[in-house]
Amino acid sequence: MLPYRILERKRAGMRLSSAEVAEVVRGASDGSWGDAQLGAFLMAAAIRGLDAEETVDLTRGMLESGTRWGLKSEVPSLSDKHSTGGVGDKVSIPLAPLVASCGLPMAMLTGRSLGHTSGTADKLETIPGLDLHLDRRRTLELLELCGVASGIATPGIAPADRRLYALRDATATVSSLPLITASILSKKLALGAGAVVFDVKTGNGAFLPELSEARELAAMLVRTADRLGGKAGALVTDMSQPLGRWAGHTVEILESIELLEGRGAPDLVEVTFELALEAARLVDFALTRGDLEEAIASGRARERFDRWAALQGASTAWLRAPTFSLAPVEKPLLAERSGSLAAVDVRQIGLSMVEAGGGRPRPEAEIDAGVSLHLFARLGDRVERGDELARLYLRQDDERLARQMAACFTVADEASAPPLIAARVPA
Ligand code: URA
Numbered sequence: 001m002l003p004y005r006i007l008e009r010k011r012a013g014m015r016l017s018s019a020e021v022a023e024v025v026r027g028a029s030d031g032s033w034g035d036a037q038l039g040a041f042l043m044a045a046a047i048r049g050l051d052a053e054e055t056v057d058l059t060r061g062m063l064e065s066g067t068r069w070g071l072k073s074e075v076p077s078l079s080d081k082h083s084t085g086g087v088g089d090k091v092s093i094p095l096a097p098l099v100a101s102c103g104l105p106m107a108m109l110t111g112r113s114l115g116h117t118s119g120t121a122d123k124l125e126t127i128p129g130l131d132l133h134l135d136r137r138r139t140l141e142l143l144e145l146c147g148v149a150s151g152i153a154t155p156g157i158a159p160a161d162r163r164l165y166a167l168r169d170a171t172a173t174v175s176s177l178p179l180i181t182a183s184i185l186s187k188k189l190a191l192g193a194g195a196v197v198f199d200v201k202t203g204n205g206a207f208l209p210e211l212s213e214a215r216e217l218a219a220m221l222v223r224t225a226d227r228l229g230g231k232a233g234a235l236v237t238d239m240s241q242p243l244g245r246w247a248g249h250t251v252e253i254l255e256s257i258e259l260l261e262g263r264g265a266p267d268l269v270e271v272t273f274e275l276a277l278e279a280a281r282l283v284d285f286a287l288t289r290g291d292l293e294e295a296i297a298s299g300r301a302r303e304r305f306d307r308w309a310a311l312q313g314a315s316t317a318w319l320r321a322p323t324f325s326l327a328p329v330e331k332p333l334l335a336e337r338s339g340s341l342a343a344v345d346v347r348q349i350g351l352s353m354v355e356a357g358g359g360r361p362r363p364e365a366e367i368d369a370g371v372s373l374h375l376f377a378r379l380g381d382r383v384e385r386g387d388e389l390a391r392l393y394l395r396q397d398d399e400r401l402a403r404q405m406a407a408c409f410t411v412a413d414e415a416s417a418p419p420l421i422a423a424r425v426p427a
Helices: 003-011 018-030 035-048 052-064 092-100 120-124 136-146 159-170 177-191 211-227 250-260 266-282 289-297 300-311 316-320 346-358 399-406
Strands: 079-083 106-110 148-152 195-202 232-238 246-248 329-334 339-344 372-375 388-394 409-412 421-425
Touching (some): 003 018, 003 035, 018 052, 018 159, 035 177, 052 177, 052 211, 079 092, 079 177, 079 266, 092 106, 092 148, 092 250, 092 266, 092 289, 092 300, 106 177, 120 148, 120 250, 136 148, 148 300, 177 211, 195 211, 195 266, 211 232, 211 421, 232 266, 246 250, 250 266, 250 300, 266 289, 266 421, 289 300, 300 316, 346 399, 388 399
Parallel strands (some): 106 148, 195 232
Antiparallel strands (some): 232 421, 246 372, 329 388, 339 409, 372 388
């Protein structure tokens, strides 16, 4: 099967057969297709689209390009969670120990910070000693011992995605919904949990800001997973303001611990609970909001976090008294007028955090885990001129950056917050 013929057909908007899609994936995996050919395929697919069948074939091919852990054969009620990412989105960190403390095991292979969003793996690695390198055997052992396993994606999982993702980045084809679906799902299905719950973000800080697109991605993820024998459900949740009270790497660990101790920010608690309940529904596990509240109030959820983190190498002394130092230069960001907080430019906040060193502009860049943002006002809150809307913690003083960050907050006469849960796509 000639790459040239396949490219010609996709360029003309024709449907590719399963064998043709499999040939593209083979070319990406064994190097028999060059970057120019794969780039041309990606552009043709992004412009012409892939239908449901082609998306299933691409996902299957990428999934089968690497190792598959198939964990549900050993832990049928295992759930997994994936977020499309945002600023302050630390839900994965408290969610797994919380549901595990209620009897529902959860495993995740998490990602790195990139672009304006921060990754769970980089946040977790700020915990002294914590080791995210897991293989299948160790993951099963952790699930047996504490019901939680959090690792970082291994090179053996969906290697075709690694090559295609890098080329998508270079060819402006990242935002194609079928390509996103195949990329995300191939990795999730390789872990092979009993169910995956997706948190697809919407709003200006989301990877896909438009609600219609976020909803479509959520539906495509759920449908494609179903066609490949995986169970999935999705929530579309708000990212038109950062989630919770803090953004930054170390502070998001502390905020997650606060949630597990019953001191969580209401929006963060709500999204965490909703995802927990959806994960439980997907694997037919009886779980109520009351169970989650009780797990927190009794201390079981926090204890489970400690047990899990210690098993993955975290310092027990640190877990007993977790502390982190914030970057030392404090810059208060003040309201310039009285009114209601009407808009937050979340994407620009994320980019400014990266500029300050608190994110990763390139895959190999180091992160300053102490660079942080503490948020005091939420959309729709009444504020007075001169009130502190947020406080930025920088490594070095930078007035320009602080002004740029302050400009991300807009105060108007009247404003309200959008719903936290914008849509639901059940299995
Ligand atoms: N995350 C992924 O893993 N792949 C995408 O294409 C987008 C987000």
